[in-house]
Amino acid sequence: MQWRKVLQSNDVLIFEKKKSEFTIRIEARLVEGEWEVIKKYYGNVNFSEEYYADTKKETLQLITQLKSEKDLQTKDIERIKKLRSKNLRINAKRAYKDTSVEKWYIYINNKESGFAIIRYDDQTLIDVVVQEKYRYLEDKILDELTKILGLDDVAYEIVQNVYFYNKSTNYTTETVKSISLEELDFDEAE
DSSP states (O other), X not given: OOOEEEEEOSSEEXXXXXXXXXXXXXXXXXXXXXXXXXXXXXXXXXXXXXXXXXXXXXXXXXXXXXXXXXXXXXXXXXXXXXXXXXOOOEEEEEEEEOSSEEEEEEXXXXXXXXXXXXXXXXXXXXXXXXXXXXXXXXXXXXXXXHHHTTOTXXXXXXXXXXXXXXXXXXXXXXXXXXXXXXXXXXOTTO
């Protein structure tokens, strides 16, 4: 099925797509100068995702992105609901600290699930990289991580970028020491 425009005005945008199991609706509303965008699944299942944008242009870009994403299936929604209902234990362990940069490993339920790079400048920049399966817990993870890192009481601006991955590969390489002929006591003339 294709997306169809249900309503468009200066402060409301609504798009809808009907599927056999449920209907997907993207609603964007201008609320107190900020755009609130909600992607809803309703019918056999009820599920929603919430996003925010500052301008109408950003909102339209977000809507285009949401419309192009792969639609969730009923089993995906049930899995996400189950994950959201669990009590998650989020911890962080510092990997290193430099004068203006820190790296932290993120553990969710005692499993290493990602990392965060924090750069201190005029504003604090935080890049968080976590497994794709935790995408729908982004707010919860960011809130908890901000508390753990002691950044919840700061007076300066914090910019957070979150990246998700679904595949992880580890490589181990062995270094081989090269030996010159001189170290082996060989004479090239022989």
